[in-house]
Amino acid sequence: MAPTVKCIVLTGNGTNCEMEMAHACRLAGAEVVEIVHLSELLCGEKRLEDYHFLNLPGGFLDGDDLGSAKAGANRILHAKIRGRAGATNAETRLYDQFSRFIEDGKLILGVCNGFQLLVKLGVLPAFDAAERAQTVTLTYNDSGRFEDRWVHLKVDPASPCVYTEGLTGLYLPVRHGEGKFIPGSAEVLARLHREHCIALQYSTADTATATLDYPANPNGSVDAVAGICSASGRIFGMMPHPEAYLHRTNHPRWTREDLPETGMGLALFRNAVSFIKRQRL
């Protein structure tokens, strides 16, 4: 019998896509899906180790006041777990739970603000799992404005990304003001390409060719990067919102095109859930 898949969808402090992300996990077949407020982790009521799949939804952590997800990353790095005095062997920082979750080879998907969070925590791309430091960033769109628009995405078939396995292209909305991907150095970018960590790129409508042209590339991302994964493929961050396209009526042209009942975004969550079942995580 396949194991029970337990998903945690983290919310609080400005996160706002938790409901649809949890819905995606349920539709993908996860048996347990919990929307957990950050405060429940911080007071020790809930622990990351009890789950297989961590979802970091979109939103505006702390209003993105210090730059997208900066204050949110600072909290995860430095906040201590309260109310666990007397517990043996307890981690004291939330970040320690994160680290263990990653070391256990479990899955993390960060979308939009969740992607920004992973990047600013240094969890993505984190070539060297032991040494996490921020090596890339996501910053203000070249347009200088927040935009909600649907984009085509090219999938790298050779990517180790667990979530995009078997997919050829995607069509999803972006909804962000700070989605421009910038690598810290040419070496970082080269290595991302070499290891096929760039699972998603903004592309032309046929999803065959990555593009730097606005608005197909909505933010001016270097090399049209829309999503990157860890070398293991288990940690993945993307700016477009897969949880916003779970049903055909989410598609901007559903009243004029013949579309499958299920939206394209669900495939990523199905891949995650079936990976967990296969790997017995």
Next chain:
Amino acid sequence: MLNRIEIGFREGIRDALGEKIRRRIVEHLGLAVDRVRTVDVYTIEGDLTTAELEAAAAGPLSDPIIQTWSVNRALADRFDWLVEVGFRPGVTDNVGKTAGEAIRLLLGRADAVFVRVYTSRQYILNGPLGRAEAERIAADLLANDLIDRTHIFDGKTWDPARGVAPCAPKVAGEDRPRLEEIDLDVDDAALLEISSARVLALNLEEMRKLRDHLKDPDVLRERARVGLGARMTDAELECLAQTWSEHCKHKIFNARISYDDGTGRVRVIDSLFDTYVKGATRAVRARMGESDWCLSVFVDNAGVIRFDEHWNLVFKVETHNSPSALDPYGGALTGIVGVNRDPFGTGRGAKLIFNTDVFCFAPPDYAQPLPPRIMHPRRIYEGVREGVEHGGNKSGIPTVNGCLVFDDRYLGKPLVYCGTGAVMPARLDGQPTHVKEILPGDRIVMTGGRIGKDGIHGATFSSGELHESSPVTAFQIGDPITQKKMTDFLLVARDRNLYRCLTDNGAGGLSSSVGETAQLAGGCDLDLAKAPLKYAGLDPWEILISESQERMTVAVPPEKIGAFLALAAKMDVEATDLGCYTDSGRFHIRYGDKTVAFLDMDFLHDGVPQLKLSACWTPPVHAEPDFPEPADLGTALKAMLARLNICSKESVVRQYDHEVQGGSVVKPLVGAANDGPSDAAVIRPFLDSFAGVVVANGICPRYSDLDAYQMAAAAIDEAVRNAVAVGGTLDHLAGLDNFCWCDPVESEKTPDGAYKLAQLVRANEALYDVTTCYGVPCISGKDSMKNDYAIGNTKISIPPTLLFSVFGRIDDVRRAVTMDAKKPGDLVYILGMTYNELGGSEWYALNGFVGNTVPRVRPETAKARYDVLARAIRLGLVASCHDCADGGLGVALAETAFAGGMGMDVDLAKVPAEAVGRNDVLIFSETPSRFLVTVSPDRESAFIEQFRGQTAARIGTVTTDGRLRLWGLRGEALLSEEIGALKAAWQRPLNF
């Protein structure tokens, strides 16, 4: 100890904000500037070591990949001018607050260390600019003198080693609360002087009522018991002024009006609100009988209707006009997060599911000299747009639709309508959630943000016109994240049944929220000394009426107070027990042991005397338009598509997240290229169901110049028509009326008050007539009655404006329809008769006329059409449906064609019309209640069958060749335009 951390971009990294500012300097101010760079400045108060400051700069405050930082050293160098803009003392600094929290967390001594952070931003300008130009850039673009401090540095004398001296805009308040007592036993002139000097906005009769109240021996005896005498305390006076304000009591809508309808007949109307608005709802509900789905109307912060057996829908629309005129960003941001709290604070609390916003501005390309204290309309436009963007997006509420309306007269006051819808479970623990109940003994808990001087006199301020000495303390800047944390917490508390009910702190602050809810128990006893403050120096009356944002007042049963406060602490939300509700019949406010207000609840709420006003209707007569039918209607159509009230609003729409929460079905932009103008929004609030909610708006202020009756009728019709166009049905549609008027009380400064009041009467008559005919009950509403500007000899009054918003249930969203033409070969139909009705139209306005033939709603025939169309859409017989509104059939044809990426051949001679002899009249007439529909040929017979006996005509077909072709009334080839060219004309004007 003050320190400065500066954060700038690394060399070679694009500064998108700097580039945007540069474009605006060049395009909006017409000044040459080569480069603009930005630097974020954090001024940090507190004893931090250099190592700690460096850790903060390198850690949470900067991005190591793209940014560089400095501590107590200037980053800026080699520039012509540097403008640093920071807040004035007491203005909400959201970024500073977040930075302070981040630093405390980083240092690992979260509560043990004092750190306060003040933010500012440097704009570093390179270009051939003199000091005067730099000052103009600062004043007209970068800073708002009411809320910002500005420092300008000349590059020629700049010493980078010295940089900018750190400065903290602290509120210099001392903790010495004072209570003042005011003697009201004075003559009339002195009473009026008190009202005006204290910004009470109370008239003489109201002031006399206060004076006389304090002469009642029973009242005096009661007051003596709590240590008060025959003089009124400042807290009491301020509280009464808030509660009795036009803003809170709607005195004009409740006035006794003697109305001369222009024929010499005079009628007395005892309350427009009761007679027409509530009266219409009563009539509609009576007709629904058993099937009445209205649950809570006009009694709570928002209206409530049934969605299904398990869920209710909640909706409220508010305006925030006066603050947005003076601080567009902060005013609009406060407007949106403020209206969020209305449905949220309805009944036992509701989860917010959509925003809808309508803005009325003067044209952004306004080129005439601006009167004093008026900002350029483009600045208002950008500021309001951005404020609502931040408020909506950061709160995670989709902005599902809205519109922009332009008229020169909105220069006097922009209108910023913000609406929010919500869902609440129908029952909690078996009890209905839409009913508020409070028992004596319940604790009064304030939760969310802290209290400062912000927003003091907001309610009384907005109850008057914009004048020279409009108070600057009336400014608030909303904080969506503090509010989001609070609403996250309260929804958990609601589902655990930890409180009885809640309400928001908006206009009037605690005085209103506690004053109103205390009616449910019968009184209150509240200690202001317990209220958490942002800074020292507030007097009790200021704490009582402050409109500091992001606060809710919650009634918590005493046995649950512990659990409620513990949950708040866990979720990092401030919550404070301020006292309890009582059944004493008294509004009793203390500061510690000292009573600062002791008012009879009945006097507070029902004491305000009814206004007596007169209204007189004289139909206006405008010059009869006289211009020939244009030879080239293609050019005319493109000119119409480029009208500000018609053109694409895509640049604004895209900056609002319209898809968060995952239930987007009909988006604001639709069609082959995702850029056609949707008529209304459809969302699914529950992702496991296909039942949906439709949301639409109607607004037609231009028709007020002819007859406010038809203005209101047209607005209501437009909202309903838009909802029906996407698949809504009159069977389950509720309305909200939002009146924004110019002062209709006749006085020296408003000599035409009787006419303006007659316009209001007529608009209300229309509201009654149309909503009762359509069966669309109003469930909530609002009025803002003083939208005038009067400084010196300049008076600008807005055109009387009714925004009508509707929302309702759609059983199956998969039946929804969009406005774009779908397939070549589809047949083009028009539903409804076209009349020669161009009065107040966009076509007349383009030609410099107002005209006299105002578009007229014919409710009976319209209702029959809406019912049939709703059925046809439900049956899947309609391929596309677009309403004919501003710009009439011509604009609807062009939009339907180019949104679908297809051509259309149309024979105008087949359009059912009465007394129309000119092609331009036929295509631009704005007769309401009409639709342009396309139908697949295989559905045509079923479609026609539905419309038997109604005005519906096939006028053309959808084609493949990408041209809109019209044949004229005499069979002539009238117009042939590339849809790409039409779309380009439509997209150009507001594409910035």
